[in-house]
Amino acid sequence: MPLLPPYHHINKRLVRIWTRFHHGFCSSASRISKFSSSNGIILSSQAQANPTRIKLSSLLWRYFNEPGNLLFVTTNIIAFMGIITYNTLVNISREKYIQEGRILASLNSHFPDNVRRNEELPLLFPKEEEQSSEKDSLELLPKIVDKVEEENETSPLTIYSENKIPLVKSVKVTSMKSESIKLSLFHMIYSFQLYKSVLQHNTKQEEKGAASWNEEVEAMWKSLNMRDTKVKYPNTYEFYKSWNNEFKDAFTNPTKLENSYLPTFSVYPAPLKWFCDTLYGTDLKDLKDFQSIYQNTKSKSFRNLLELWLYDNAFLFQRKTTLKEDSEFNEKLFQTMIQDIGRAKNTQLFLRFSSIILKPSNPRKSVFFSDLNGYNVPSVSLETLLGVIDGFAELSKDGLYDYTPDVTELIKMLKSNCIITNKASGSGTGASKLRILLPYEDGSSSIPEISDRVKQRCYEILSQDKHTMETLNQMVTKTAQLEGQQ
Amino acid sequence: MTSNKNTKLLTHLLGNLKSTGRIVGTTAAAGNGLPTSNNIKTIRRPNYIAKPTVLKFTSYDPYLTKNDFLSLIPENVFAQAPLTTDMETKYDFTLIKKRDPKYFLFKDQYYLKFLNFIKLQRYSNVTKFARLKKVRVNFKPLQNIHENDLFMTNHQFYLQNLVAAYKSKEAYLQQIKGLEVSPVELSTVEMEEMEENSLVVWNLPNDMKPIEVQNYFWFYDIKHCFKLYWNDTTSLHYFAFNNSKDAADFKSNFHGVNFHNEALYKILVERLI
Amino acid sequence: LTTASKNKILCNCLNRNFDLALKEIRAVPTTEMDHHLIQTCLIRSCYWGHIASVDYIWYKYVMQLHSLVIRPELLCDIGNLAIQEEKYFLPEHIYMYYKTVYGNNAQGLRWEDEYKLLKNKMEGFAKGTMEKTTFKEKWKVFLEDLDNYLPKDTVFRVRDFPYLTKSVVGAADSDLLYSILFNENKLTIANPSTLTLLLNMILLQSEWAIEFRISTFKKFLSVYKSLN
Numbered sequence: 001m002p003l004l005p006p007y008h009h010i011n012k013r014l015v016r017i018w019t020r021f022h023h024g025f026c027s028s029a030s031r032i033s034k035f036s037s038s039n040g041i042i043l044s045s046q047a048q049a050n051p052t053r054i055k056l057s058s059l060l061w062r063y064f065n066e067p068g069n070l071l072f073v074t075t076n077i078i079a080f081m082g083i084i085t086y087n088t089l090v091n092i093s094r095e096k097y098i099q100e101g102r103i104l105a106s107l108n109s110h111f112p113d114n115v116r117r118n119e120e121l122p123l124l125f126p127k128e129e130e131q132s133s134e135k136d137s138l139e140l141l142p143k144i145v146d147k148v149e150e151e152n153e154t155s156p157l158t159i160y161s162e163n164k165i166p167l168v169k170s171v172k173v174t175s176m177k178s179e180s181i182k183l184s185l186f187h188m189i190y191s192f193q194l195y196k197s198v199l200q201h202n203t204k205q206e207e208k209g210a211a212s213w214n215e216e217v218e219a220m221w222k223s224l225n226m227r228d229t230k231v232k233y234p235n236t237y238e239f240y241k242s243w244n245n246e247f248k249d250a251f252t253n254p255t256k257l258e259n260s261y262l263p264t265f266s267v268y269p270a271p272l273k274w275f276c277d278t279l280y281g282t283d284l285k286d287l288k289d290f291q292s293i294y295q296n297t298k299s300k301s302f303r304n305l306l307e308l309w310l311y312d313n314a315f316l317f318q319r320k321t322t323l324k325e326d327s328e329f330n331e332k333l334f335q336t337m338i339q340d341i342g343r344a345k346n347t348q349l350f351l352r353f354s355s356i357i358l359k360p361s362n363p364r365k366s367v368f369f370s371d372l373n374g375y376n377v378p379s380v381s382l383e384t385l386l387g388v389i390d391g392f393a394e395l396s397k398d399g400l401y402d403y404t405p406d407v408t409e410l411i412k413m414l415k416s417n418c419i420i421t422n423k424a425s426g427s428g429t430g431a432s433k434l435r436i437l438l439p440y441e442d443g444s445s446s447i448p449e450i451s452d453r454v455k456q457r458c459y460e461i462l463s464q465d466k467h468t469m470e471t472l473n474q475m476v477t478k479t480a481q482l483e484g485q486q
Numbered sequence: 487m488t489s490n491k492n493t494k495l496l497t498h499l500l501g502n503l504k505s506t507g508r509i510v511g512t513t514a515a516a517g518n519g520l521p522t523s524n525n526i527k528t529i530r531r532p533n534y535i536a537k538p539t540v541l542k543f544t545s546y547d548p549y550l551t552k553n554d555f556l557s558l559i560p561e562n563v564f565a566q567a568p569l570t571t572d573m574e575t576k577y578d579f580t581l582i583k584k585r586d587p588k589y590f591l592f593k594d595q596y597y598l599k600f601l602n603f604i605k606l607q608r609y610s611n612v613t614k615f616a617r618l619k620k621v622r623v624n625f626k627p628l629q630n631i632h633e634n635d636l637f638m639t640n641h642q643f644y645l646q647n648l649v650a651a652y653k654s655k656e657a658y659l660q661q662i663k664g665l666e667v668s669p670v671e672l673s674t675v676e677m678e679e680m681e682e683n684s685l686v687v688w689n690l691p692n693d694m695k696p697i698e699v700q701n702y703f704w705f706y707d708i709k710h711c712f713k714l715y716w717n718d719t720t721s722l723h724y725f726a727f728n729n730s731k732d733a734a735d736f737k738s739n740f741h742g743v744n745f746h747n748e749a750l751y752k753i754l755v756e757r758l759i
Numbered sequence: 760l761t762t763a764s765k766n767k768i769l770c771n772c773l774n775r776n777f778d779l780a781l782k783e784i785r786a787v788p789t790t791e792m793d794h795h796l797i798q799t800c801l802i803r804s805c806y807w808g809h810i811a812s813v814d815y816i817w818y819k820y821v822m823q824l825h826s827l828v829i830r831p832e833l834l835c836d837i838g839n840l841a842i843q844e845e846k847y848f849l850p851e852h853i854y855m856y857y858k859t860v861y862g863n864n865a866q867g868l869r870w871e872d873e874y875k876l877l878k879n880k881m882e883g884f885a886k887g888t889m890e891k892t893t894f895k896e897k898w899k900v901f902l903e904d905l906d907n908y909l910p911k912d913t914v915f916r917v918r919d920f921p922y923l924t925k926s927v928v929g930a931a932d933s934d935l936l937y938s939i940l941f942n943e944n945k946l947t948i949a950n951p952s953t954l955t956l957l958l959n960m961i962l963l964q965s966e967w968a969i970e971f972r973i974s975t976f977k978k979f980l981s982v983y984k985s986l987n
Binding site for chain 3: 158159162167168171172173174176177254255257
Binding site for chain 2: 154155156157158166168169171187190191194195198199212213216220223224226232235238239242243246247250255256258259260261263264265267268
């Protein structure tokens with residue numbers, strides 16, 4: 001209930017109240033001394049004489065003497081509050097009256113006669129009413145007390161005994177995020193396996209599981225009218241696109257997450273079973289854990305799915321890491337993936353991953369590459385960069401598409417953004433100290449200034465590195481070839 | 487298979503997975519949800535209800551709602567939208583929290599009262615392997631006649647006492663004494679309203695009269711309040727409010743607060759909904 | 760963590776022996792802890808107002824490990840208890856937790872819950888820095904976090920903000936409040952009930968003269984007559 005009633009009521013009432021208050025205040029002032037010991041309880045016999053005024057003043061008195069209000073802040077509410085509150089109380093009691101009337105109406109016919117009738121009186125100031133009934137009800141109280149002391153069960157404080165607690169199987173405490181990642185991965189691979197099995201149902205290639213799994217596949221196969229369609233191989237890319245569309249946000253709702261769990265995998269077909277075995281064993285807190293799953297997954301299509309999944313969900317592994325080993329590890333993972341993807345000729349995916357380096361706006365940079373190089377911008381090692389260039393070279397061997405612009409971009413980056421770090425990464429070669437800053441789009445300027453001296457030094461190192469020179473030569477000859485062809 | 491057909495297949499397959507929420511190993515076998523395996527014995531025995539309509543669920547968590555129980559159904563696992571009315575009719579049940587009839591406190595049990603046995607069986611089957619807050623659910627059908635009767639009578643007592651308490655202290659005391667009372671028929675909505683407008687409060691000082699208590703919290707629209715129980719160390723009050731917002735706000739603002747800044751009187755509030 | 764020790768902890772919790780239960784909980788390594796057990800312990804210790812357990816479980820299993828999902832109602836109770844027990848960082852962390860966990864899901868956030876949690880955050884700040892910050896600073900925080908952020912139909916009630924009210928002191932603040940109420944402000948007030956809140960806070964200051972308060976009230980009525 002708001003302390004101040006709606007304003008359009010105030011004006012009307014206030015006029016009335018002001019006049020009443022004016023009278024009431026003066027008369028109650030003299031009564032103050034009489035009431036001082038009564039602690040706010042109105043015992044005046046004059047109550048019947050002038051009900052409204054007395055009630056107002058009694059109210060005012062009550063508020064003069066309020067021991068506390070509002071969370072025990074020791075303030076005394078002033079008479080003025082009484083005015084406002086009188087207003088609200090009128091509203092309260094009016095509502096009370098209506099509500100009481102409603103409930104009484106429904107209860108009236110049901111309650112026995114020996115229930116006190118005075119409760120049916122309009123309760124404008126229930127507090128006064130209650131006092132008179134309070135005395136009578138005190139008689140009842142001792143009986144209740146006796147009862148309480150006699151029987152322990154009537155105490156509201158329950159005592160629990162250890163042997164009566166129901167047994168519940170233990171579930172270890174895990175982080176919500178890792179749960180959600182695991183469930184997401186599980187579901188993706190599970191549905192892919194199901195999709196594959198349904199496609200290859202009733203053929204030799206079908207990977208079978210135990211009875212309940214096979215029944216499921218059979219039921220799905222029937223309901224999708226697969227009888228007429230020719231068997232083909234599952235398309236991982238298409239699958240991922242559809243799956244991501246449907247289930248991308250399925251594992252983010254926290255309350256639902258608590259009810260989900262990784263099922264027992266004994267009935268699943270072998271590839272799925274092995275995957276689950278790997279998955280369930282890890283904690284999945286960081287990229288290291290992800291990598292262990294990735295490495296242990298033998299199935300090519302599963303690996304492909306993991307790569308696709310990682311690209312979309314890399315942000316989940318974003319961590320502010322200050323450990324050199326961690327950041328090196330993450331970069332290594334990137335190298336491995338680029339290599340695998342390139343070898344598998346997954347063009348789409350390769351383009352996506354390479355854009356992590358190429359595109360300034362791609363936020364995944366910070367997941368794989370650290371910025372602990374003195375420039376506060378993510379950077380890649382020479383090895384990584386060359387790896388990407390090599391990958392492009394592999395792809396262009398098909399002759400389907402010309403990746404020269406991308407490669408040129410990379411070489412440009414190499415030329416303009418190279419720096420030398422003090423942190424030697426183990427091996428002694430100068431090239432290992434070279435890093436290339438990645439353009440980073442976050443509102444501020446893209447690349448900090450690199451001094452010419454540093455650049456010069458970099459070029460020196462580059463010219464001495466065999467791998468770099470070979471790659472660059474290859475690129476040059478390739479471009480010449482293409483130009484020659486045109 | 488052409489790309490078109492492939493996509494179509496995928497859409498169907500994934501859509502199916504999403505709408506049924508069925509995963510081998512977490513849900514009952516493929517079927518249409520009707521009982522295939524009967525986990526409820528329908529043998530005829532004395533003191534035995536062959537076709538129970540109430541499931542008992544033990545939990546120490548007082549905050550569970552009907553939605554929590556509905557979300558166990560596989561079809562709802564991936565449902566984005568709030569649970570449909572279709573769901574309501576298919577698994578028609580009311581959720582009842584077990585409360586002490588005298589003190590209105592939560593007693594660590596929930597009852598799911600179904601419209602009929604078939605719905606109970608259906609629900610029981612689809613949630614056989616479900617987990618609520620990571621714990622495997624264990625629904626026990628009330629098949630023992632005594633147990634079932636006890637549940638019914640306790641619940642009735644609770645309702646009657648609550649109605650009386652909400653009416654007034656005197657009505658409550660009369661009710662408690664066990665006077666002959668004909669059952670009051672209030673609709674579920676009215677009962678819910680009464681529950682929403684009620685609170686039980688621990689640890690208010692023993693020497694305060696109800697009026698004083700009520701005046702103390704004059705900022706809140708308290709209808710009346712009175713002591714349900716007290717001893718040397720603690721006390722339990724019942725508060726009746728005139729609207730549910732004030733009851734809710736009272737809890738939000740006072741639970742855990744020390745009355746008069748004295749640690750001895752730490753107000754603890756429990757809602758009845 | 761054997762079943763026996765698990766049951767022992769649970770029993771102690773249910774029987775309100777929280778000091779003992781907490782000691783036993785501390786002894787369990789986090790890798791061994793049972794989810795259901797720790798969740799029950801949190802709910803119970805909040806119910807019975809045992810701040811030490813709540814604090815420990817909150818920081819260890821919620822903030823550090825992100826392993827528990829806690830309902831908004833419980834979050835509110837924990838915050839309230841924390842303010843009383845002088846754990847003034849808790850309400851802020853609770854609010855952050857709420858936004859992180861429930862924020863991604865469109866259905867997860869409800870304005871009523873968010874109001875309560877923001878209110879706790881505000882009150883925690885008000886009580887925690889009672890002497891250290893001025894009312895002006897607190898009011899600024901209120902305007903930024905609540906007034907300008909929550910939907911306009913949120914009603915701010917003075918009963919929800921006891922500590923903010925209490926932080927009004929002395930004559931200087933009376934001028935300040937008066938000017939906020941009636942003069943042009945640099946920070947615009949977005950929610951209509953904020954003005955009422957401010958007025959009520961003025962009215963509740965027992966140290967101030969009655970005449971001042973009455974005149975403020977009268978002026979308020981005349982100035983804001985247009986406000987519904």
